[in-house]
Amino acid sequence: MNRLKFYRISLWIALLSAVAALGIYGYWYMKTQVPDQIRVSEDENQTLYLGVKEVSVRVVKRQRVIPGGIPVGLYLETQGVYVVGTDKIEASDGLFYEPAEQVVYPGDYILAVNGRKITDKEELIACVQANRSDIMILKLRRNKEEIQVRLQAVKSEDQEYKLGIWVKDDIQGIGTLTYMTQDDQFGALGHGITDSDTGELLTISGGSLYDTEILRIEKGRRGTPGEVSGMITYAERYREGTILKNTKVGVFGQMNGTLVRKFSEEPVEVAFRQEIKTGPAVIRSAVSGEMEEYAVQIQEIRINESDVNKGMILKVTDPELLELTGGIVQGMSGSPILQNGRLIGAVTHVFVNDPTKGYGGFAESMLEAGE
Numbered sequence: 001m002n003r004l005k006f007y008r009i010s011l012w013i014a015l016l017s018a019v020a021a022l023g024i025y026g027y028w029y030m031k032t033q034v035p036d037q038i039r040v041s042e043d044e045n046q047t048l049y050l051g052v053k054e055v056s057v058r059v060v061k062r063q064r065v066i067p068g069g070i071p072v073g074l075y076l077e078t079q080g081v082y083v084v085g086t087d088k089i090e091a092s093d094g095l096f097y098e099p100a101e102q103v104v105y106p107g108d109y110i111l112a113v114n115g116r117k118i119t120d121k122e123e124l125i126a127c128v129q130a131n132r133s134d135i136m137i138l139k140l141r142r143n144k145e146e147i148q149v150r151l152q153a154v155k156s157e158d159q160e161y162k163l164g165i166w167v168k169d170d171i172q173g174i175g176t177l178t179y180m181t182q183d184d185q186f187g188a189l190g191h192g193i194t195d196s197d198t199g200e201l202l203t204i205s206g207g208s209l210y211d212t213e214i215l216r217i218e219k220g221r222r223g224t225p226g227e228v229s230g231m232i233t234y235a236e237r238y239r240e241g242t243i244l245k246n247t248k249v250g251v252f253g254q255m256n257g258t259l260v261r262k263f264s265e266e267p268v269e270v271a272f273r274q275e276i277k278t279g280p281a282v283i284r285s286a287v288s289g290e291m292e293e294y295a296v297q298i299q300e301i302r303i304n305e306s307d308v309n310k311g312m313i314l315k316v317t318d319p320e321l322l323e324l325t326g327g328i329v330q331g332m333s334g335s336p337i338l339q340n341g342r343l344i345g346a347v348t349h350v351f352v353n354d355p356t357k358g359y360g361g362f363a364e365s366m367l368e369a370g371e
Contacts, residue, residue, distance in 0.1 A: 063367055064267040067336040067343055068177035068188070069284030069291055070259065073210035073232030074251065076171045076193055076243060079203045080109035080141065081124050084166040084195065089154045097154045100165045104140065104149065106198045110167070111146070112139035119205070120169040128153050128161050141203070168195075171202060174212055174230050175251075176285065176334035177259075178346040178366060182267060184255040186241060187366045189334040190346030191309045192248045207243030207251070210234060211259055214287065219326035220355025228287060228331025245370070248308050249361055250334065250346070252370040271342040273362045276301055276312065281339040283314075283347060285332060287325060294318035298339065299357075309348040310359040312337075327355035336363075 086100040104110075110118050113127040114137055128136070131153065138149050153161040175189040186209070192201045212230040220226030232238075240259040245252040278301060282293040295318040305311050314337065316327045325332070328350040335347040337360050345360040 063270045065179040065181050065270060065343060065363075065367070066265055066267050067284050067338060068179050068186070069335055070177045070286050071174060071212050071214055071228065071230060071331065072177050072188065072240065072259070073212040073230070073234075074171075074173050074175050074189070074193070074207065074243065075210065075232075075234060076202065076204045076207035076246060076251075077119075078109065078169050078171070079205040080111040081118055081121060081167045081169050082195065082202065083108040083110065084168055084197045087164050087166060089162050089164045090157045092155045092157055092159065094157075098164050099152055099154055100163050103151055104138070104163075104165055105142065107142070107195075107200045109141040109203060110138055110165075111141055113137070115139075121167055124167065128163055132161055171195075172232070172234075174228055174232070174331045176332055176347075178250065178334045178336050179343060179363070180255060185252070185370065186255050187250050187252050187334075187346075187370045189250045190348040190361050190366070191250060191333060193246050193251060201248060202246055204243070204246045207246075207253070208234075208239050209241035209243060209253065209255070209259075210238050211240050214289065217287065217325055217329065219324075220329050220350060221326060222353055222355070225350050225352055226326050226329030226355060228325075228329055230331070247369045249365045249369045252366075268338065269342045270363050270367055271339065271344045273301075273303060273311065273364050275342070276339060276344045276362075279339075281314065281337055281344065283316075283332075283335045283337050285321075285335045287329075287332060288320075292320070293338075294321040296337070298337075298344075298360075308365055309361045311362045311365070312345060312360040313357065314347070314360050315357045322356065325355075328358040329355070 083104055083106055085106050088096045088098045091097050112118055118124050133153055136151050138151055140147050153163050156162050171193055177186055177188045180186045194201050210232050212232045214228055214230045216229040218227045241253050241255040243251050243253040278298050281296050281298050283296055284293055296314045296316050298312055298314050300313040302311050316322060328347060332347055336343055337345045343363045345363045347358055348361045349359045351357040
């Protein structure tokens with residue numbers, strides 16, 4: 001009798017545990033695998049099984065783009081002068097001062113000095129020298145708000161007036177074009193351009209796209225990301241486009257050079273994120289000097305990932321690319337990912353401890369940001 005009672009209790013415990021596990025799995029699935037918003041094509045019928053989660057549905061026109069894969073040089077100009085940090089100054093009296101401490105902060109943009117608009121470092125230096133040790137009014141943008149601060153320069157040991165602020169006004173690098181629309185608009189990089197010191201997304205006034213020549217590839221190894229090195233000539237005749245936007249999911253602008261002719265492929269459809277499947281896919285890249293499609297595996301899809309640059313995890317399986325680069329290397333960000341003939345996303349980051357693996361962002365998000 002006691003044994004029968006024990007079996008019944010054990011059965012109930014097992015049943016309740018199974019129900020609890022099913023409930024937890026269901027919650028996890030709805031939270032992570034069912035998108036908060038679903039886009040569907042206006043010319044397609046789709047049946048959506050959404051369970052109990054409330055999901056908004058937008059009917060949109062299916063977009064078509066020309067896939068990229070071409071390495072490019074990127075040059076961006078900040079909106080104002082970007083503050084990297086502050087430092088102490090050895091003054092002419094032999095003492096050390098830090099006039100900008102707790103007045104100006106990393107991530108600030110200097111927009112004007114005493115009412116004069118500042119667009120680059122040279123203009124800022126000229127204003128400081130002309131103002132000498134008089135109190136200056138700096139117009140800053142901080143956290144999307146414009147403020148004014150008072151600051152006084154210090155005469156340094158080399159007899160120049162300084163504020164003790166480290167600044168930059170432009171950013172350069174190499175990335176990959178993801179796509180071009182049929183009216184020559186482009187999306188590239190797959191992630192935004194941030195400051196290497198502060199990690200902040202840079203606010204830009206504009207920028208340019210340049211053709212680039214790949215000179216060297218440093219293969220990625222466990223713990224050490226690889227890198228594509230190239231030569232960029234920042235001259236007007238090598239300028240291939242205008243960068244208009246720097247967003248979390250890439251840089252966007254208008255093509256206006258001869259690079260357009262390299263887009264010889266026919267337009268392909270852009271996949272909605274719920275259409276992406278785990279399994280085989282390809283990335284397009286001309287990192288070898290010739291445009292190639294390399295085999296990858298989509299290992300995980302993160303529909304509602306809060307980090308827009310980590311919507312999927314992919315693994316390079318193509319032996320040619322593994323031999324050439326070791327997997328994903330810096331400079332391949334923006335390489336288009338295609339599955340079943342559709343553009344599904346772009347390579348965004350490499351796993352430092354495993355260069356054969358990396359993250360990808362959704363093409364759908366890039367097209368939306370580029371509009």
